[in-house]
Structure formats: C-alpha cells, structure tokens
Amino acid sequence: xxxxxxxxxxxxxxxxxxxxxxxxxxxxxxxxxxxxxxxxxxxxxxxxxxxxxxxxxxxxxxxxxxxxxxxxxxxxxxxxxxxxxxxxxxxxxxxxxxxxxxxxxxxxxxxxxxxxxxxxxxxxxxxxxxxxxxxxxxxxxxxxxxxxxxxxxxxxxxxxxxxxxxxxxxxxxxxxxxxxxxxxxxxxxxxxxxxxxxxxxxxxxxxxxxxxxxxxxxxxxxxxxxxxxxxxxxxxxxxxxxxxxxxxxxxxxxxxxxxxxxxxxxxxxxxxxxxxxxxxxxx
Amino acid sequence: xxxxxxxxxxxxxxxxxxxxxxxxxxxxxxxxxxxxxxxxxxxxxxxxxxxxxxxxxxxxxxxxxxxxxxxxxxxxxxxxxxxxxxxxxxxxxxxxxxxxxxxxxxxxxxxxxxxxxxxxxxxxxxxxxxxxxxxxxxxxxxxxxxxxxxxxxxxxxxxxxxxxxxxxxxxxxxxxxxxxxxxx
Numbered sequence: 001x002x003x004x005x006x007x008x009x010x011x012x013x014x015x016x017x018x019x020x021x022x023x024x025x026x027x028x029x030x031x032x033x034x035x036x037x038x039x040x041x042x043x044x045x046x047x048x049x050x051x052x053x054x055x056x057x058x059x060x061x062x063x064x065x066x067x068x069x070x071x072x073x074x075x076x077x078x079x080x081x082x083x084x085x086x087x088x089x090x091x092x093x094x095x096x097x098x099x100x101x102x103x104x105x106x107x108x109x110x111x112x113x114x115x116x117x118x119x120x121x122x123x124x125x126x127x128x129x130x131x132x133x134x135x136x137x138x139x140x141x142x143x144x145x146x147x148x149x150x151x152x153x154x155x156x157x158x159x160x161x162x163x164x165x166x167x168x169x170x171x172x173x174x175x176x177x178x179x180x181x182x183x184x185x186x187x188x189x190x191x192x193x194x195x196x197x198x199x200x201x202x203x204x205x206x207x208x209x210x211x212x213x214x215x216x217x218x219x220x221x222x223x224x225x226x227x228x229x230x231x232x233x234x235x236x237x238x239x240x241x242x243x244x245x246x247x248x249x250x251x252x253x254x255x256x257x258x259x260x261x262x263x264x265x266x267x268x269x270x271x272x273x274x275x276x277x278x279x280x281x282x283x
Numbered sequence: 284x285x286x287x288x289x290x291x292x293x294x295x296x297x298x299x300x301x302x303x304x305x306x307x308x309x310x311x312x313x314x315x316x317x318x319x320x321x322x323x324x325x326x327x328x329x330x331x332x333x334x335x336x337x338x339x340x341x342x343x344x345x346x347x348x349x350x351x352x353x354x355x356x357x358x359x360x361x362x363x364x365x366x367x368x369x370x371x372x373x374x375x376x377x378x379x380x381x382x383x384x385x386x387x388x389x390x391x392x393x394x395x396x397x398x399x400x401x402x403x404x405x406x407x408x409x410x411x412x413x414x415x416x417x418x419x420x421x422x423x424x425x426x427x428x429x430x431x432x433x434x435x436x437x438x439x440x441x442x443x444x445x446x447x448x449x450x451x452x453x454x455x456x457x458x459x460x461x462x463x464x465x466x467x
Contacts, residue, residue, distance in 0.1 A: 179423075
C-alpha cells in the first residue's frame with residue numbers, strides 16, 4: 001500500500017522537529033504572549049462548549065441523585081432553620097436600626113457603600129486545570145459578556161480570584177489559594193498592609209499565608225483581612241478571610257499569619273465577576 | 284488517516300474528561316492523568332512515533348487552554364503576576380511519549396501488567412520534572428510533602444484508572460490494526 005511508505009520517517013527527526021517547535025513556542029509565548037491569543041481563542045472556543053456540556057449533564061444527574069438522598073436531611077435542617085429564623089429576625093431588627101444610624105453617619109462622612117455597587121456578572125465554573133498543582137479554573141463567560149483580564153472574581157461574599165485570561169466565551173481564573181497567587185491585603189482593624197499569598201502546602205488545611213505584617217501591629221485572631229487600597233488589580237475592601245494564627249518571623253522584623261478564606265474553594269460552582277477594572281495608578 | 288482522526292478524538296475526550304469531571308471523580312482533589320495514560324499506552328502499543336505525536340498534540344492542547352505558570356514577576360504593591368507559557372507541557376509530554384516508545388519492543392498482545400507499570404513510572408517522572416521546574420525553582424523545598432500529597436496519590440489514581448483506560452485504548456488499537464490488515 002502507498003500509505004505505508006509515508007510512515008518511514010525516522011522518529012528521531014520528528015522528535016527534533018517537535019522539540020524545536022515547543023522550544024520556539026515557549027520563547028514566543030514569553031516574549032510576545034499576546035500574539036498567540038487568537039490561536040488559544042480558537043482552540044478554547046472548540047473545547048469549552050464540550051466542557052460546559054459535560055458539566056450540565058453531570059450536574060443534572062448529581063442534582064437528581066442528591067434530591068433523593070437529602071430529603072430527610074432537608075426536613076431536619078428545615079426545623080433547625082425555622083428556629084434560627086426567629087432568632088435572626090430579632091437580631092436583624094436590631095441591625096437594621098444600627099444600619100440606619102450607620103447610613104446617617106456615612107452620609108455625613110460622604111462615604112458610599114463600597115464594593116456592593118460594582119456591576120457584577122455571574123458565571124459557572126466549568127473546568128479545572130489538568131495537573132493537580134494549580135488552582136486555576138475556567139468559567140463559562142468571556143469577553144462576549146464584558147469580561148476582561150485582571151477583573152476580580154468573587155464568590156459568596158469574599159474574594160475568590162482574578163481573571164488571568166479572557167477569551168470570547170470563556171475565561172481563566174486564578175484563585176487566591178493558588179501557589180502563584182499573591183494579593184495585597186489590609187487588616188481591617190488596624191489598616192495595616194500585608195501580602196496574602198497562596199500556598200499549595202497550606203491548601204489542605206484551608207488556609208492562606210499572610211506575610212509582611214509590620215512587627216508593631218497588634219494582629220488579633222479573627223481579624224478580618226480585606227484587599228488593600230494600594231493593590232494594583234483588586235478593588236479595595238473585598239473580604240479575603242479571617243486571621244487564625246499569628247507568629248513572629250525569624251527576622252523579628254515582620255509577622256506572618258494564616259487566614260481562613262471566606263470563600264469555600266472546595267465547592268466552588270458559581271462565581272461573580274466585577275465587570276470593572278481597577279484604574280492603574282500609573283499608566 | 285483514520286488512525287489520526289481516532290488519535291485526535293482520543294486526545295480531546297481524555298482532556299475534556301480530565302478537566303471538567305473533577306467534581307465527580309476527584310478524590311482528595313486529585314484527578315487521574317488520563318492524557319498521560321493515553322500518551323504512554325499509545326507509545327507502548329504503537330512505538331516512538333505515535334507516542335511522540337500524541338504527546339506533542341495533547342501537551343499543546345493543555346498549554347493552549349491553561350498554559351503553565353513557570354515564570355512571573357512582582358508588581359509594585361507586592362502582587363505576583365505570572366505569565367501563561369505555551370509549550371512546557373508539549374515538550375514534556377512529547378519527550379515522555381518518545382522515550383516510552385522504546386518500550387514498544389516489549390509489547391505483547393495480552394500483557395496487561397506491564398503497561399500499568401510503565402504508566403506508573405512515566406507519571407512519576409512527569410510529576411517529578413514538573414515539581415522541579417514549577418516549585419523547586421521558586422524555592423518550595425519541601426519535596427516530601429509534595430511527594431506525599433500530590434505525586435504519589437496521582438500515580439496511584441492514574442494507575443487505577445489506566446486498568447480500564449488501557450483496556451479500552453487497547454481494544455481501539457486492535458480494532459484499527461485489524462481493519463488495516465483487512466484492507467491489505
């Protein structure tokens with residue numbers, strides 16, 4: 001057969017050729033990362049619908065299974081929640097009074113509500129990276145829905161991550177617990193700055209490391225850490241988590257703490273994206 | 284030609300399952316590395332050339348969708364930005380595909396144990412190299428932790444998955460071979 005003869009290329013040559021191509025790609029993507037975007041876009045547009053499809057089917061099935069399993073649990077929970085509602089509605093009343101007072105004071109200070117007012121878009125998490133190292137995931141919204149690189153991603157009421165690549169119908173998000181992530185944060189009580197750094201090793205304990213806290217700061221356990229005003233990419237005042245453990249560094253110049261993120265990264269299914277970019281300080 | 288289309292579909296299916304079924308299959312946050320099973324078992328069944336080609340293209344696919352984040356820099360406020368680099372997975376996978384293609388000479392039709400061992404070894408090597416370029420170079424020295432928490436569980440899970448996946452791939456390969464012989 002004619003076709004057989006084609007296979008007689010020496011594998012060594014193909015090996016050298018492919019190694020050369022990959023090396024070239026590494027260099028190109030390092031130097032001119034943006035140039036390769038159309039290629040990524042094309043491949044991504046083909047793959048993401050499949051990933052989304054699998055997710056829709058899978059979720060449907062697991063939802064149905066869960067329904068059967070959880071009816072009893074739900075009944076119990078319902079009882080418990082009803083009691084809780086009573087307690088909470090009383091507390092809520094008190095809080096509303098406080099809020100009115102707060103609004104009054106805010107108006108006096110001419111402060112507005114902070115990040116509640118940013119325009120947001122909701123999206124589903126559709127896939128996770130293929131190695132188990134990273135905490136990078138894709139969401140099913142892209143530039144088509146007004147998303148762009150470096151937009152902040154929230155989940156529930158805390159910071160989940162940042163968009164590192166936006167494509168036409170999907171985007172890639174790096175979560176703040178990723179080993180590569182580092183966010184400029186601020187301890188809410190004392191307004192002291194710190195760096196919130198993800199660490200793969202702490203991920204299992206559900207913690208993130210907080211570095212570069214000034215030694216003079218009195219950091220209490222349970223203090224809330226929010227994104228800082230000097231952050232280049234993150235809007236100010238988004239909750240990151242609560243401090244659980246503080247220790248003094250070996251250098252005796254700074255403290256390191258651990259915080260428990262507000263967002264539950266184990267079960268991240270829906271996220272909110274702030275569709276505004278933080279204005280860079282210098283440009 | 285038909286073989287190429289089958290390869291192509293295999294790569295896509297493995298990638299999609301590996302990335303989007305994590306909610307249903309992941310144990311302790313670990314997913315089996317289906318692409319690696321595909322690459323190594325093709326290399327084992329078909330030789331260096333097949334391993335090389337499948338490795339290159341599946342690595343490229345991973346790179347194009349996710350990339351790898353080996354290099355980065357700090358911004359003024361201390362935030363770390365890393366660049367998504369294309370080609371690292373492609374290079375690693377193609378080398379693995381090529382070198383494990385040498386095991387083709389031990390290929391036997393009804394040996395289901397050797398491929399499992401090969402998959403285990405290749406997965407370990409892959410993760411080890413990846414640990415070096417991604418974590419060791421950034422000063423994460425606690426290798427024992429990464430070994431215990433990520434590398435060993437993934438190897439075990441991948442080997443367990445490859446019991447099934449290899450059988451499936453083997454069937455497809457056998458089917459393709461038979462068709463070719465029929466035509467001749």
